Structure formats: structure tokens, C-alpha cells
Amino acid sequence: xxxxxxxxxxxxxxxxxxxxxxxxxxxxxxxxxxxxxxxxxxxxxxxxxxxxxxxxxxxxxxxxxxxxxxxxxxxxxxxxxxxxxxxxxxxxxxxxxxxxxxxxxxxxxxxxxxxxxxxxxxxxxxxxxxxxxxxxxxxxxxxxxxxxxxxxxxxxxxxxxxxxxxxxxxxxxxxxxxxxxxxxxxxxxxxxxxxxxxxxxxxxxxxxxxxxxxxxxxxxxxxxxxxxxxxxxxxxxxxxxxxxxxxxxxxxxxxxxxxxxxxxxxxxxxxxxxxxxxxxxxxxxxxxxxxxxxxxxxxxxxxxxxxxxxxxxxxxxxxxxxxxxxxxxxxxxxxxxxxxxxxxxxxxxxxxxxxxxxxxxxxxxxxxxxxxxxxxxxxxxxxxxxxxxxxxxxxxxxxxxxxxxxxxxxxxxxxxxxxxxxxxxxxxxxxxxxxxxxxx
Numbered sequence: 048x049x050x051x052x053x054x055x056x057x058x059x060x061x062x063x064x065x066x067x068x069x070x071x072x073x074x075x076x077x078x079x080x081x082x083x084x085x086x087x088x089x090x091x092x093x094x095x096x097x098x099x100x101x102x103x104x105x106x107x108x109x110x111x112x113x114x115x116x117x118x119x120x121x122x123x124x125x126x127x128x129x130x131x132x133x134x135x136x137x138x139x140x141x142x143x144x145x146x147x148x149x150x151x152x153x154x155x156x157x158x159x160x161x162x163x164x165x166x167x168x169x170x171x172x173x174x175x176x177x178x179x180x181x182x183x184x185x186x187x188x189x190x191x192x193x194x195x196x197x198x199x200x201x202x203x204x205x206x207x208x209x210x211x212x213x214x215x216x217x218x219x220x221x222x223x224x225x226x227x228x229x230x231x232x233x234x235x236x237x238x239x240x241x242x243x244x245x246x247x248x249x250x251x252x253x254x255x256x257x258x259x260x261x262x263x264x265x266x267x268x269x270x271x272x273x274x275x276x277x278x279x280x281x282x283x284x285x286x287x288x289x290x291x292x293x294x295x296x297x298x299x300x301x302x303x304x305x306x307x308x309x310x311x312x313x314x315x316x317x318x319x320x321x322x323x324x325x326x327x328x329x330x331x332x333x334x335x336x337x338x339x340x341x342x343x344x345x346x347x348x349x350x351x352x353x354x355x356x357x358x359x360x361x362x363x364x365x366x367x368x369x370x371x372x373x374x375x376x377x378x379x380x381x382x383x384x385x386x387x388x389x390x391x392x393x394x395x396x397x398x399x400x401x402x403x404x405x406x407x408x409x410x411x412x413x414x415x416x417x418x419x420x421x422x423x424x425x426x427x428x429x430x431x432x433x434x435x436x437x438x439x440x441x442x443x444x445x446x447x448x449x450x451x452x453x454x455x456x457x458x459x460x461x462x463x464x465x466x467x468x469x470x471x472x473x474x475x476x477x478x479x480x481x482x483x484x485x486x487x
Contacts, residue, residue, distance in 0.1 A: 089121050090121060090123045091123060091125065093123075093125055093145075093148065094123030094124050094125055096145065097123065097124040097125065098112075098123075098124070101124075108256075108257050111256070111257040111258040112124075112257040112258075114258055115257060115258050115259050115260070116259065116261075117257075117259060125150075127154045127158055127159075128150045128151060128152070128154065129149070129150060129151075130149040130150055130151040131149060132147075132149050134149070134151065134244075135222060135226065135243045135244075136151040136153050136222055136226050136228070136243045136244075137149040137150070137151060137226055138150055138151060138152075138225070138226050138227060151226075152228065153220060153228060153233070153242055153243065154250075154251075154256075155242040155243075155244050155246040156170070156242070156246045156247065156248035156249070156250060157242075157244055157246040159250045160246075163250075166335045167248070167335075169334050169335035169336040170248050170335045170336070171247070171248070171358070172336050172338075172358060173335065173336040173337050173338045173339070173358075173363075174337060174338040174358075174363055174364075175238050175239065175248070175337055176239065176247055176248065176358050177239060177358060177359050178215070178216045178217055178237065178238040178239025179213070179216045179217040179218055179219070179237060179238075179239030179240065179241060179247075180239060180241070180247070180359065181239075181359065181361075182212070182216055187425075191426070192205075192207045192208045192211075192212060193205060193207075193208065195426050205231065209231060209232075209235075213232070213235045213237050214235050214236055214237060215236070215237055215238065215272070215273035216237050216238065216239055217235060217237025217238055217239035217240035217241070217249060218232050218235060218237060218240060218241070219232065219240075219241040220232045220233050220240055220241065220242055220243060221233075222243055236249065236251070236252050236272070237249060237252065238252045238273070252273075253269050253270075261303075261304065261306075261307065262303035262304045264321060265303055265310065265319060265321045265322075265326065266298075266303065266319060266321075267282055267285055267291075267294065267319050267320055268282075269320075269321070270282065270320040270321075274320070277440050277444075278439050278440050278443055279346060279443055279447060280444060280447070280456060280460070281320070281447060281451065283453070283456065284444075284447050284448050284451045284452075284453030284456045285319075285320065285451065285453070286453075287448070287453035287454065287455050287456060288451060288452040288453050289317070289452060290317040290318055290319075290452065291317075293316050293317035294315075294317050294319065297316065298315075301314060301315040301316070302314040302315070307326075307327060307333045308327035308332055308333050309327070310322075310326055310327065310328075311327075311328060311329075311379075312328070312379050312380055317380075318376070318380075322376070323340065323373065323376050324337045324340055324341075325337060328375075328376055328379050329375060329376075329378070329379050330375065331372065331375055331376065338353070338363050338364045338369075339364065339369060339372060340369050340372040340373040340376065341353055341364055341366070341369045341373070342366040342367075342369050342370040342373070342390075343366070343394075343397055343446070343450065344361050344362055345397070345443065345446045345447055345450060346361075346443060347361045348405060348409075348438045348439075348442075349401055349405050349406070349409075349438075350397045350400065350401055350446055352366035352367075353365060353366040353369060354366060370390070374386050374387075374390070377389070389452070392449070393449045393450040396445065396446065396449035396450075396457060396462075397446050397449060397450065399462075400442055400445055400446055400462075400465070404437060404442060404465050404468075404469060405437070405438055405442060407469075408434055408437055408438075408468075408469065408472055409434075411430075411472055411473070411476040412430070412431070412434050414476070414480075415430065415476065415479060415480075418479075418480075418483075420479045420480075420483075420484070420485055421485075422485060428485075429471075429475060429486075430472060430475045430476070430479075433468050433471050433472055433475070434468075434472060436468060437465060437468040437469070437472070440464075441460070441461060441464040441465045441468055442461075442465060444456045444457075444460045444461045444464075445457055445460075445461025445462050445465055446461075448460070448461050449461070
């Protein structure tokens with residue numbers, strides 16, 4: 048294995064806190080705790096051929112790789128893309144001058160995990176792990192996308208999923224008879240992809256290939272392509288916050304390329320998504336478990352405190368511990384009274400949503416369902432559409448805005464629209480109960 052051959056040349060362990068680069072599994076040495084390794088650059092003859100050819104065929108790929116940390120320490124194309132002949136996704140490379148060389152375009156998280164074992168394990172215990180798996184059993188969601196949005200078109204009906212849902216959530220990547228990825232499932236940038244080898248995740252969703260930049264993953268834009276829009280406008284909330292205001296004003300001047308566990312206030316003046324949810328700060332180490340520092344579930348129909356060890360549970364996490372960890376993050380820039388006051392305000396908003404909006408709306412919905420006063424097609428039923436918007440759109444915006452310091456989303460895009468939803472639901476409920484029928 049080329050990694051083993053090159054690693055013994057020169058191992059200089061740096062106390063810089065950067066991401067683990069190599070793990071010598073076959074030698075029985077677990078190198079995942081090592082935070083930085085530097086050794087002489089050496090590419091195999093095969094890797095040199097790859098670079099030489101792809102520099103002409105796909106110059107953007109090679110340019111990104113040349114600027115990456117992987118390039119600087121001699122990690123070449125075949126360390127990630129090599130495949131064995133018997134692998135389900137193996138493709139025989141047909142280029143002249145190459146014989147019996149098998150490759151795959153699908154770089155599984157298990158491939159990344161050979162060197163980044165700790166990061167993969169943390170991801171596997173986080174909410175990101177279930178990004179696709181959690182929607183597998185949701186028949187109502189599949190019906191919405193394929194039947195209603197796709198108009199049940201036998202050839203084209205899955206387009207809303209392929210160009211929408213799976214680009215963030217991911218999917219189970221299927222293969223065609225020749226081992227190439229099925230275009231109905233790949234390419235995609237989904238966080239929760241299930242690869243043919245069974246591994247789950249997509250490191251390139253945040254550290255885009257082939258640069259795999261730590262600085263890129265620290266910037267809000269890395270999260271924004273998924274965490275945005277009417278149902279979870281996290282990037283918009285961030286931009287509405289004072290944190291986002293400072294970032295917009297001077298973020299281009301900040302230091303983004305400090306090593307992991309070494310990126311601290313001073314490198315930046317305000318937190319980004321990564322700062323609060325992932326980065327090492329103060330006495331906290333960095334983590335790829337984005338659930339670890341959370342108290343509430345803010346995306347489900349009703350918000351409850353996290354209290355589960357089941358990675359498939361919406362309540363994954365330890366809410367009390369999560370709050371303590373997040374308060375440690377805040378304490379790097381804010382005093383204790385400021386931090387406690389912020390969470391007291393946010394918690395009050397979340398509980399208001401639960402008690403005065405979701406709970407009574409859900410009770411009306413169940414009452415109408417028991418009396419047969421809901422339409423079979425929920426997307427033609429004004430009551431069911433409004434209920435969906437109440438929790439999935441306005442309710443999420445109010446909760447996220449409150450807990451992420453975005454006042455316009457907590458109020459105008461949140462509670463203001465929530466009260467309109469409630470008045471509409473109450474009027475529809477009273478009319479159906481009084482008449483014993485669904486309005487025309």
C-alpha cells in the first residue's frame with residue numbers, strides 16, 4: 048500500500064491540531080489520534096500518469112488537488128479512487144498505457160475514514176448521518192415528491208427528488224450493469240448518501256472535492272446550500288443576526304486556514320455555523336457530530352429536549368449536556384449573564400410555539416380526522432396545507448430565528464405568520480364542526 052510506503056520516510060508529528068491524514072491499518076498502527084503528519088512528497092508512477100492525463104482532460108480537478116493538503120503530503124488519485132476488480136463499483140480504466148487498472152468515481156466515507164477515523168465516527172453519531180435514512184419510511188413525503196410534484200409521470204416524475212431532495216439529503220447510490228453510477232442517483236451533493244459499500248455520508252458536501260478545504264467548510268456558505276429557504280432559513284437567519292452583520296462587514300479579513308482545534312476568537316470576530324456547532328474553541332475540541340451541542344430539536348413538528356442515543360431518533364443527543372457545551376462556545380466572547388439571558392429568551396419562544404400554536408393546532412387536526420372532516424388529498428385541503436405551513440415553515444422560522452438571534456425571522460417571518468395560520472385554522476375548524484362537512 049503506497050500510504051504505508053511513504054509514511055515511513057519521515058514522520059514529523061506537529062502539535063498543530065490539524066486533521067488526521069493517515070492511518071496504517073495493515074501495520075496494526077492506529078494513527079487517527081495524530082493531528083498532523085508531514086513527510087516527503089512522493090507520487091507513484093500510476094498517480095503521475097493520472098495527473099498527467101487529467102491535467103489536460105479535467106484541468107479543474109487537478110488544479111484543485113494541487114492546492115489541497117492531500118497534494119502537499121503525497122496523497123494521490125489512487126489512494127481515493129482505486130478499486131479492486133471484484134468491487135461492485137469497479138470500472139476497468141480503458142486508457143492506453145494502463146492495463147488491469149480499476150477505479151471508481153464513488154469515494155465512500157469508508158475511504159476517507161481510513162485516515163480520518165475520528166471524524167467519520169463522530170459523523171456516524173450525528174444527525175447528519177440520518178439525512179437520507181430518515182426519509183426512507185416517509186410515504187407521505189415520497190407521495191408529495193413523486194405523485195403530486197412529479198404528477199406521477201412514469202418517466203419524469205422523480206425529477207423533483209433528483210434535482211431537489213437528494214441534492215441535500217442524499218440517496219442510496221445505485222449502480223448500472225457496468226458498475227457505473229446510475230444517473231438517477233448520482234451525482235449529488237447529499238449529506239446522507241448510502242454508498243454501494245454500505246457506508247453513509249458525504250465528506251465532499253462540506254469539504255468540496257478535490258480541494259477539501261478546511262477554510263471553505265468554516266464559512267457559512269458551506270452550510271447555506273442546504274440550510275436555507277422557507278422551511279429552515281438558517282443562512283438567512285445568520286445574515287439577519289449581529290453575528291452575520293459582523294461577518295458580512297469584515298469576514299474577508301479573517302484568518303480561515305488555522306489548523307483544527309487552533310481556530311479561535313482573534314482569527315474571527317463573530318462565529319459562523321462551524322464555530323458554534325463543530326469547531327474547537329476554548330477548552331472544547333472540534334467535532335463532526337453537529338448534534339452534540341444542541342438542546343432542542345428545532346426542525347420537528349414539536350420541539351422537545353434531546354434525550355436519545357438512537358442516531359435515527361429526532362431527539363438524538365443529550366439536551367442538558369448540549370446546552371452546557373454551547374454555553375461554553377458563547378463564553379469565549381460573552382459574559383455569563385448575557386449568555387444565560389439569550390437562552391432564556393430563545394427557550395421562551397420555543398415553548399410559546401409548542402403551547403400556543405402546535406399543540407392546539409394538532410388537537411384540531413386530530414379532532415377533524417376523527418370526525419372524517421379532512422380531505423383524502425392533503426394538498427387540496429386548506430386546513431391540512433395551513434397546518435403543514437404552521438410547523439414546517441412559519442414554526443421552524445420562529446424557532447430557528449429565536450435560537451439563532453435572527454429577529455426578523457423570529458417575528459415577521461415567524462410568529463406574525465403563525466398567528467395568521469392559527470386564525471385561519473380556527474375558522475376552518477369551527478366551520479367544519481358546525482356544518483359537519485368540508486367547505487367547497
